Amino acid sequence: MRLAIDIGGTFTDIVLEKKHNIFTKKVLTSAAKPELAVIDGVLELLEELKIKPSEIKMIIHGTTLATNAIIERKGAKCCFITTKGFRDVLDIGYESRFDQYDLLLDKTISIIPRRDRFVISERTDIDGKILNPLNLDDVNPLIKKIKGGKFESIGIGFLHSYANSKNEKFLKTILKKEFPELQISISSEVCPEIREFERFTTTAINAYIKPLMSRYLKSLETNLKSSGFNSSFLLMTSGGSLTSIKNASGFPVRLVESGPAGGVILANSVARELNLDQVISFDMGGTTAKITIIENKNPSKAREFEVDRKSRFQKGSGLPIRIPVIEMVEIGAGGGSIARINKLDQITIGPDSAGSSPGPACYGLGGEYPTITDADLIVGKLNPKNFADGKIELFPENSKKVINNNIAKKLNFSLEDASIGITEMVDETMANAARVHSVELGHQTENKTLIAFGGAAPLHVSRIAEKLKVKKIIVPTNASVGSAIGFLKAPVGYEIVQSYRFFLKDFNPKALNNFLNKMENESKKVIDLKNISSKLSTERFVFMRYFGQGHEIKINIDNRKFANSDIKYLKKNFENEYKKLYGRVLPNAEIEAMTWIVSISTNQNSEKNISDIKNNILKSSKDKMRILSVENSKYIDVAHYKREDLKPGYLIKGSCVISEEQTTTIVSKKFQTKVLSNGYLEITETRRTK
Secondary structure (H helix, E strand, O other): OEEEEEEOOOEEEEEEEEOOEEEEEEEEOOOOOHHHHHHHHHHHHHHHHOOOHHHOOEEEEEEOHHHHHHHOOOOOOEEEEEEOOOOOHHHHOOOOOOOOOOOOOOOOOOOOOHHHEEEEOOEEOOOOOEEEOOOHHHHHHHHHHHHHHOOOEEEEEOOOOOOOOHHHHHHHHHHHHHOOOOEEEEHHHHOOOOOHHHHHHHHHHHHHHHHHHHHHHHHHHHHHHHOOOOOEEEEEOOOOOEEEHHHHHHOHHHHOOHHHHHHHHHHHHHHHHOOOOEEEEEEEOOOOEEEEEEEOOEEOEEOOEEEOOOOOOOOOOOEEEOOOEEOOEEEOOOOOEEEEEOOOOOEEEEEEEOOOOOOOHHHOOOOOOOEHHHHHHHHOOOOOOOOOOOOOOOOHHHHHHHHHHHHHHHHOOOHHHHHHHHHHHHHHHHHHHHHHHHHHOOOOOOOOEEEEEOOOHHHHHHHHHHHHOOOEEEEOOOHHHHHHHHHHHOOEEEEEEEEEEEEHHHOOHHHHHHHHHHHHHHHHHHHOHHHOOOOEEEEEEEEEEEOOOOOOEEEEEOOOOOOHHHHHHHHHHHHHHHHHHHOOOOOOOOEEEEEEEEEEEEOOOOOOOOOOOOOEEOOOOOOEEEEEOOOOOOEEEEEEEEHHHOOOOEEEEOOEEEEOOOOEEEEOOOEEEEEOOOOOEEEEEOOOOO
16 A cells, blocks of 8 residues: 655645555645644545555655745745855856846846855866865855854855865865754755756755755654654655655755656556557646646656746746756646736736635635636536535635625626636636647647646636647546656656766767766665665666757667767767757767766556447436536536546537536536546547538
């Protein structure tokens, strides 16, 4: 038996897997002490199933706490120490403006203010040669500043430390003796890559959230043990693999996108199961919505993403974090996202959320602003008597009041028009995010399948599909806790990214083999081979470019032991990939290898293809739900079904509502719904007849 726990901004999802059977629980997140909601929810689920905590063999955990701490600026008080002359790298950034023509540009402020950034004399060159060792005369004044600042955490980032980390490690040793209680993060361990701005920012963020995440993980582990759990405890990383609590506590920056990564793993598993090559993963919870492109049963991956963007869709408006990550676009459009009127009298959504406390106005916990959940309730998508399986009572009068006061009266709209305006704006916001993300990756949306999960996604996916001209939607079983189920399907693994720069003409196979072997051994140490029974697989990549270019491209390389003749192998792989992207090669330009990736993981379970079954067309249900029509803002009766009553092969023509314990699927009249042999809902566009 295994437990998966996903802490979101609004709900905490708990999933128990017992002999391939899934049992779920959804509880409101405890904002002040998130571990309390986890323990209470887990014990409640186990009590219902009459299972003892000692029977659980593995606990897998993912959380958005790290992301929220960065966005809300609720991390530790920390300082950053860098090479003399480079104090302002964190402010200068890329130097360019992300929006050239906005005179009132709102730039993301560095996570560590200038007054808390200190310098020390030392210098390493680009090849790793130490030009100036650490100046010990600067150390005592530095120690006085740290003592005076009363810091909880320290970040250290020296110029070119990815090539030689000696000076960073020496300073860390000195400061650790002086301040044994402080958390210390060094860039050569957090992000040993070329380009100092991204490396410094990643290290600063790791230092900023390290005390908070270390305390939280330690508290959760202690509470679990005191409650009778003695199982192994693994954490979900942003790259889609599982790691140990020790590694997660040391490098919490790798947990920033851990919750959403689980959802993408679930969507990828569904894609393999249904043999779908072109997929958009759509995850909508209580606080945010996440969209990912999955092509040929492999989600897009990146080694950098931005957090806390000031401009929703503009690259460069946030803080860059350079870690292995599943590439996704994340927007503040969840069930608790707040709707308001802007200066142009337009309805806007988010990015701020009512969260779990006070939550949407309809929760009756003091929410004063209209949210998407409030609008969904008025539109008729939610049953106030059976929300969250009847465990959370909804108050429609509260929703009517806040929508009328904040939206309808200001625009001279009816309550119905204002509610549809909110739902239409959030649907368009998410559809637009999917369009932009697809175009950036060179894709179109029309030929894709939408896989929807998260508590709010099935409510909105049908309308989003119409806007994207998507013809097929899949809503898997237990969709409301999709990310937590994804945790159970994730491989145990670790990925190391490190810069090792050389020109191809200077290729040294012995040095390269030693470098890659060292990376592989480091990955294996993190994985903890004692607790791994399945075989490990290794993937290797290199980022290369023509000398003088500003960016490099990712090249897949096999696990060979390199020899002198393999200079041709590297050149051929680079030129093939370069030609794919740009249509030509530069025959006389020098080729430069920059950064290397070694990824080790357990093999993922292969999904069985499901069998096709004969359709059994259902007559319209006598049970109806009144839903507000988008076309004319009038309530219409729509057939309502309980998902538990729908058997494989059942086919429902046209619009319907399918409710289950923790979410509801709304299907518009342009689609038909079939129950597949594994219980998934396959929603396809009805062919139009002339």
